[in-house]
Amino acid sequence: xxxxxxxxxxxxxxxxxxxxxxxxxxxxxxxxxxxxxxxxxxxxxxxxxxxxxxxxxxxxxxxxxxxxxxxxxxxxxxxxxxxxxxxxxxxxxxxxxxxxxxxxxxxxxxxxxxxxxxxxxxxxxxxxxxxxxxxxxxxxxxxxxxxxxxxxxxxxxxxxxxxxxxxxxxxxxxxxxxxxxxxxxxxxxxxxxxxxxxxxxxxxxxxxxxxxxxxxxxxxxxxxxxxxxxxxxxxxxxxxxxxxxxxxxxxxxxxxxxxxxx
Numbered sequence: 472x473x474x475x476x477x478x479x480x481x482x483x484x485x486x487x488x489x490x491x492x493x494x495x496x497x498x499x500x501x502x503x504x505x506x507x508x509x510x511x512x513x514x515x516x517x518x519x520x521x522x523x524x525x526x527x528x529x530x531x532x533x534x535x536x537x538x539x540x541x542x543x544x545x546x547x548x549x550x551x552x553x554x555x556x557x558x559x560x561x562x563x564x565x566x567x568x569x570x571x572x573x574x575x576x577x578x579x580x581x582x583x584x585x586x587x588x589x590x591x592x593x594x595x596x597x598x599x600x601x602x603x604x605x606x607x608x609x610x611x612x613x614x615x616x617x618x619x620x621x622x623x624x625x626x627x628x629x630x631x632x633x634x635x636x637x638x639x640x641x642x643x644x645x646x647x648x649x650x651x652x653x654x655x656x657x658x659x660x661x662x663x664x665x666x667x668x669x670x671x672x673x674x675x676x677x678x679x680x681x682x683x684x685x686x687x688x689x690x691x692x693x694x695x696x697x698x699x700x701x702x703x704x705x706x707x708x709x710x711x712x713x714x715x716x717x718x719x720x721x722x723x724x725x726x727x728x729x730x731x732x733x
Contacts, residue, residue, distance in 0.1 A: 474727060476671075477500060477589070487697075494694075529622065568605065575606035597626075619648065671699050676707060
């Protein structure tokens with residue numbers, strides 16, 4: 472099974488399915504999103520969408536209606552193509568731990584989502600993820616995906632590895648190969664057995680090669696679509712791996728096991 476481990480709801484969902492078909496991907500992990508860069512027809516429109524993204528990555532709460540709309544879009548996509556999408560749901564990081572635990576139980580577990588994410592703590596505040604990990608630990612091996620590229624800092628990655636060790640039953644996935652801090656991310660994930668490294672938007676081929684070599688059973692093919700392309704992301708993995716077990720694990724086997732499909 473080929474699984475794109477990182478994608479966001481597209482407008483339209485059918486366009487996303489076509490991308491998966493082109494990539495030969497059976498399924499994709501799907502996150503909600505407020506920005507939709509794929510809607511932009513020119514630079515001005517793209518700037519508007521990216522401003523929403525930058526606000527979210529900086530810790531901006533956005534509007535309640537914006538979040539409700541993103542959740543509805545996710546629900547609609549999952550309902551339309553349950554055989555193609557694996558739903559993950561983000562949770563607010565600015566609530567009290569008791570409320571976060573209740574949200575995870577009610578909205579994530581209660582509604583049948585496979586994991587939590589993509590979480591986007593403000594730069595320098597990765598410790599906000601801890602109540603989510605604690606709640607996930609209460610429900611067994613519920614994977615948690617945390618944004619890994621800018622504005623995530625090197626210190627944030629260290630904090631995530633420290634938190635992961637406190638909750639060893641929870642698979643903690645760092646996305647986007649840790650961005651500019653990818654070498655540190657590889658080191659930290661290698662030394663933290665319940666951490667995983669998702670490979671989307673990597674701009675350096677040998678970063679992907681070395682990550683897979685160091686972490687053959689804990690690296691995940693992902694595209695971060697619509698920001699990346701699943702066809703190109705799969706091609707990069709296949710470019711740096713030989714046919715066989717490691718490639719199969721990276722392209723989907725490991726993710727399938729994390730979400731209970733293996």
